[in-house]
Structures are given as structure tokens and as C-alpha cells.
Amino acid sequence: MEEKYRILEDLLYFVPKPILTLAKKHMLFDLILDGQIQDSASLYEHVPEWMLAFQDADYSELAMSMLPILQPGTVVEIGCGQGDLMRRLASLGVKPVYGIDRSLGMVKAARKKLDEFKEVEVFHSRVEDFNFSPLGSLANVIMNNFWGLLPTNASFELLCRLKEHMEPNGKIAIGDCREKIKSDYVVEAERRAAEEMNFIISYPLFMDFEKCGYHSECVSLAGGEFIVLTLPRSTEG
Numbered sequence: 001m002e003e004k005y006r007i008l009e010d011l012l013y014f015v016p017k018p019i020l021t022l023a024k025k026h027m028l029f030d031l032i033l034d035g036q037i038q039d040s041a042s043l044y045e046h047v048p049e050w051m052l053a054f055q056d057a058d059y060s061e062l063a064m065s066m067l068p069i070l071q072p073g074t075v076v077e078i079g080c081g082q083g084d085l086m087r088r089l090a091s092l093g094v095k096p097v098y099g100i101d102r103s104l105g106m107v108k109a110a111r112k113k114l115d116e117f118k119e120v121e122v123f124h125s126r127v128e129d130f131n132f133s134p135l136g137s138l139a140n141v142i143m144n145n146f147w148g149l150l151p152t153n154a155s156f157e158l159l160c161r162l163k164e165h166m167e168p169n170g171k172i173a174i175g176d177c178r179e180k181i182k183s184d185y186v187v188e189a190e191r192r193a194a195e196e197m198n199f200i201i202s203y204p205l206f207m208d209f210e211k212c213g214y215h216s217e218c219v220s221l222a223g224g225e226f227i228v229l230t231l232p233r234s235t236e237g
């Protein structure tokens, strides 16, 4: 058991030590070892609100650098977590801003942080089950630190489904899409977690955007690499 805990600790090298200790104490590791959690997206569902304080990210630079590429109109962040990027965008006057997240802990934390803003709302849902229609047509969809949490099929289906809801000149920004450089021990931990525990920390990044009918462009934003997807211009008329 100790050996498997060590593999999970290696795998989650980016999580601060005190949080890992809490996660172990609150049996999150055991849920993985029991097969109840099979990927990191499901892991977030089990993270309670009080455990999230460490993830208070400062996205002010990212929000500023996004402003010039955003279209006027609705912004939706998929996998919005605690709403840190939404908060920065809303502070810059962007509205309406909607967030979707499958983790109730994240959603509760986000709602608290965003309480002061009008025309900002956070929905608790898996994006696979989310009905975008009530939001009207979407000018911008953002996925920040989200790509890789859905398996290939689900990534493909999401992009195809979004196409039906995008404004003709709408944009989807996905980042950070840089290949992560990992130490050998992390690569080994990922292999063993997949083979011995059936746990996937990250799926291969789905990058075949043309297959879904989008044009894609790589854009550098606040030191990260984002892919911006747009719909081909209609040749009719």
C-alpha cells in the first residue's frame, strides 16, 4: 500500500505537500486504489471546498492578454474551477461570463469569489451533460488548464457540439497547450498508475481541430500557448 501511495504522490508532484497529506487523510488516495476514481477529472469531484484554498491562481496577466482576442458577447469558461480567471475577466468589465464545472467544491468556491459581479454565473455540471442552448449564441469559449481532462472521444464530441452554439465569428481558446516536460520519475509514476491502478492523470491532448471543422491558430498569452479555434467563413451570398 505504501508503495502505491508513493506512486500517487509522485504523480501529483504539482500539488503542495500539505494538500497531499489532507487528500490522503480524507481517503482520496483510497478511492483511486479502490477503482472508484479512474481519472483526475473525477478526482476533482471529491475535493471539498475547504481543501481548495491553495489553488487561488492570479490570472490577471492572462485575463489582460485575452482581452484583445475576445469577441464582444458571452464568455463561457469550461472547467472554470474556482472561477479565478472568470473573476479577472469580470473585473475588466467582460460580461456576461459563465462557468461550468463538475466539482461541487469548486463551484461553491467560485460562487463565493464571484458573488459581487452581475451577469456572472457558475453552473454545476459535467460539460458532457451541459445544455448550452439557454446561454444563447456563444461569442467566446475558454478552456484553461482543462484540455487533457477529457478522453479523446469526449474532446472531439465537445468541440463538434460547441460548433452548433458558436456565433459565426466566435472563438474557442484552449490552453496552455505546451507539451509538459516531466521528470523520469513522474513519467514512471504515470505509467504505473495507469497499469496498476487504472488511473489516468491526463489524456493525450486532442489536437485534430480540423477534423471538427475549425481553423486553428497558436497564440502566446501570458507566457502560455493557446490554440484559438474559429469557424470557417461562409462562402454563401
Ligand SMILES: C[S@@+](CC[C@H](N)C(=O)[O-])C[C@H]1O[C@@H](n2cnc3c(N)ncnc32)[C@H](O)[C@@H]1O
Binding pocket: 041, 042, 044, 045, 057, 078, 079, 080, 081, 082, 083, 084, 085, 100, 101, 102, 103, 106, 125, 126, 127, 128, 143, 144, 145, 146, 149, 150
Ligand atoms: C485544473 S482545474 C482548472 C481550473 C481553472 N480553469 C483554472 O485554470 O484555474 C480543471 C477543472 O476542470 C473541472 N472538470 C474536469 N472535468 C470536467 C468535466 N467533464 N466537466 C466540467 N468540469 C470538469 C475540474 O473539476 C476542475 O475544476
